Amino acid sequence: MSRARLSALAAGLTALVLLVALLAPLGAGAQKRQRRIVALTPFAANTLAKLGVTPIAVGQTLGGRERLSPKVRQVPVLKLSHPIGPNLEQLTALRPTLVLSSKTWAKGNAAMEALGIRVETRDPRSIPGALADTYKIGEAVGSKHAARELLKRMRARIAAAESGVRRHPKVMLILGVGHAPFTFLPNSWGGSLIRAAGGELVTGGATSRSGFQRISDEVVVAANPDVIIAVPHADPEDIPALTRYLADDPAWSGTRAAKRGHIYVSVDNSLLQAGTDIARTITRIRESYLHN
């Protein structure tokens, strides 16, 4: 083979390698573009945003879009309703390849799977569950490395938020309003956060797989909580009226929480439904409610 031919072959090979190197990321990008992910929970939507993945639609969240990362606030929203979750016709029209759903929509999840859609339930009820689900979401969308890095940052921030607890006040965390509220149990998202913030959850020893249970007011009086936090389905402007209403509740007016003015109302749902801002929520609980 002549020198000229060898040079031409080398130049051709180099050009081919360069071409492959240039086209490879575009191909990967195309692959990423083909991932059509629907995130029905704010936790899943925000985790995707943190991993640099944009879902094609997000589920309507409790408390409005404020809980969603700015990166996904412009993404189309699917309305959710009991017991299915999203409208299956609307969902099918989006041609999703993966739906990150919740156990709340168990009936809908089965229907989605019957339609050939891959469904993963990612709506954790505890901080360890949230960390595990963060990695699983990363794994599902092919961003394991980014998920590992995200987990490292989350763990460090949570540890910082949990550190330096001076007191462990008795906390009753209730869902809803009225004289028949349900108490958050340790196996609920809110219960997990209160414990992480150093609170001792008042439950009267009640258990429930749902994480909520209506407990006797007699137990509340006997336990005498230091802090009562209500999580009603209401708007921010309702907070003062609801706080007054709870403080005047005949069953609770004699508790330390009522006497010391430590009855609070939280309407942003960060205690009700899992989010990715775990450390910030723990810090807010400690600063605003537990004062510990």
Place this chain on the structure above:
Amino acid sequence: MIAALVVALLVATGASLALGAVKVPIGEVLDIVLGKGGSGPNHQIVAALRLPRTVEALAVGAALGVAGAILQGALANPLASPDVIGVTGGAGFGAILVLIAFPARIALVPVAALAFGLLAAALVFTFAWSGRNRGSTGKIVLAGIAMLSLFTAATTGLLASFPERAPSALFFIAGGLTNAGWQGLETTWPYLAAGGLLAAFLVRPLDRLALGDDVAASLGSRPPLIRLGAGVSAALLAAAAAAIAGLLGFLGLVVPHVVRMAGGTASQAFVIPASALGGAALLAGADTLARTVRAPIELPVGPFMVLLGVPVFLWLLRRAV
């Protein structure tokens, strides 16, 4: 029979005061109830929680029992209950409207339940007393069913529009007593008193009505007016009951039948007071079970009323047939 009901009432009342999620010695309970002493959490538990709740259970049970008795008598319909005159549907809508759409105004739930319960009944009477066959049993029942359907649909619409707020309304729909102190009775006692008083005046007219409209009219009674009075009384009692304890339809339907079968007479002079006693005993007993069976968890009272009431009802029904 009345003596047996009084005993049942006393037992249920005693159990309701003595039992709960927190163990309070009987002697201390008695001292607190009689105002002789007690302090601290136990005093608060008995005086601020159990006592008002027991009194509410007795009042609501009696009100629903009487409401069912006079409606069944006035409409000559064994299936009549406060549902039939639209009260339950209206009260449910009023309460859920406040709970879901105006949560900050939650203190208005009893008022809204009362107001919408009475509004529904007023609409039923307006339609039933217009056009031909004014005040006939058929028109009242049909107007009541229409109004119940209307308000039930409106309630369902509200729940569907605010699915995330629906859990707050579930307990009201399921029906049950709460520890709201004396608030419920403070709002509703005038309506309970007026409804009860009117029911007492209706005892003799309802007995005449039981003989048939023609015979009652020949005896000087005015059947449509008696039905209107019975409807107003039942509406006042049932709306006030719903304002306190949510939707407890079963009691008003079954208790009058039980006392009628057990007493062997359909005379309203017996059925109305016996239904009051039976209803009060049943609700107080069922509520005690609901809050102690799985203590510290509180369960809805409805299933316990059914658990206590249905076996007795079926046993009596078998004997009667």
